[in-house]
Amino acid sequence: MMQLNIYYGGRGLIEDSTIYVMNKITEVMDDLNVRVKKYNLYEDKRGISVLPSTLKEADAVILAASVEWLGIGGLLQQFLDACWLYGDKETLSSLYMMPVVISTTYGEKEAYQTLIKAWEILGGRPCNGICAYVNNSVDFETDTNYGLLIEKNTENFYRSFTKKATVFPSSNNAVLENVQQPKAMSLTPQESEQLSKYVSDDTYVKKQKEDIEELTQMFKGLMGDTDNASDEPYIKDFKEHFHPIASTSLSYAINITDRDTTLIIETDDSDIKCYYGSKDDVNATIKATHTVIEHIISGQSTLQGAFMTGDLSASGDFKILRTFDSLFQFRK
Numbered sequence: 001m002m003q004l005n006i007y008y009g010g011r012g013l014i015e016d017s018t019i020y021v022m023n024k025i026t027e028v029m030d031d032l033n034v035r036v037k038k039y040n041l042y043e044d045k046r047g048i049s050v051l052p053s054t055l056k057e058a059d060a061v062i063l064a065a066s067v068e069w070l071g072i073g074g075l076l077q078q079f080l081d082a083c084w085l086y087g088d089k090e091t092l093s094s095l096y097m098m099p100v101v102i103s104t105t106y107g108e109k110e111a112y113q114t115l116i117k118a119w120e121i122l123g124g125r126p127c128n129g130i131c132a133y134v135n136n137s138v139d140f141e142t143d144t145n146y147g148l149l150i151e152k153n154t155e156n157f158y159r160s161f162t163k164k165a166t167v168f169p170s171s172n173n174a175v176l177e178n179v180q181q182p183k184a185m186s187l188t189p190q191e192s193e194q195l196s197k198y199v200s201d202d203t204y205v206k207k208q209k210e211d212i213e214e215l216t217q218m219f220k221g222l223m224g225d226t227d228n229a230s231d232e233p234y235i236k237d238f239k240e241h242f243h244p245i246a247s248t249s250l251s252y253a254i255n256i257t258d259r260d261t262t263l264i265i266e267t268d269d270s271d272i273k274c275y276y277g278s279k280d281d282v283n284a285t286i287k288a289t290h291t292v293i294e295h296i297i298s299g300q301s302t303l304q305g306a307f308m309t310g311d312l313s314a315s316g317d318f319k320i321l322r323t324f325d326s327l328f329q330f331r332k
Helices: 017-031 045-057 074-086 089-093 108-121 137-142 144-162 171-178 189-199 202-222 225-230 235-240 290-297 303-308 318-327
Strands: 002-008 034-040 060-067 096-103 130-133 249-256 261-268 271-276 284-288 313-316
Touching (some): 017 034, 017 060, 017 096, 017 144, 034 045, 045 189, 060 108, 074 108, 074 189, 096 108, 108 130, 130 144, 137 144, 235 261, 249 290, 249 318, 284 290, 313 318
Parallel strands (some): 002 034, 060 096, 096 130, 249 284
Antiparallel strands (some): 249 261, 261 271
16 A cells, blocks of 8 residues: 655644645545545644654655745755765655645745755655645635636546656756765764754763763863863862852853953852853853953952943843853952
């Protein structure tokens, strides 16, 4: 029994006529003895990166987009990105795709062409699909002429993928072969599929980042960089003037704008780490010139005072910014 996979990129709203079109297509395919499996991308946003593996079970594909203001929408774009990064190109090369685009605003034809172009670049075989502007969903769904048109297009698509109809070559296929090849990673289709599963796992990604940071610090120590780091500007000052606050764990990134360096400060109760580098999840980011930082360290100004006078800029939780002057007490 043949199988058709539908990937729906809309939001699942009751008034979305794309759902009506997909249901009509499903009815026709049932009559033609084709199993239909629908994937609602909005139901599992984190799992989109592993969906390209489901293409292996399909004989044909429908990409269904709801144009609500501009383009095919982020979820369907994310799915196509995942197909480019993790999809098995050999599987994609034999898959026929019918685009379904229903718009409640301007731009259905552009979105329709986007799906066709994307599928061609992926190496697949796009077919004629359904492209419509719907002003009133009730009028559209109750019009028998539109229903017959959907059925006719679905039957034509069925003939295309069951008979393996020849598709004219496209320059977009040449792009795949010559210009936009992904960076060579020498991965097998199985490894690409496994990688897509790791990407969708937030816990795994976070753990990898922590391991990389830990290894970076370890190698710095092995290469003798730890002692040098303590001699870098301001690190010793912040460590010497650190006044721990019980049950307080904070992190700051101080971007020294005129030296293009960033000092990371992490505190955890009585522990403190200072190093130059980067950290994604700091509680507050401070931007200042080295002169302003030296005024704070010398006790000529507080961080709060420098912020109020506009000598530095900051982003993040401002309660945490105020805590800075309690953690680091520089007196003249």
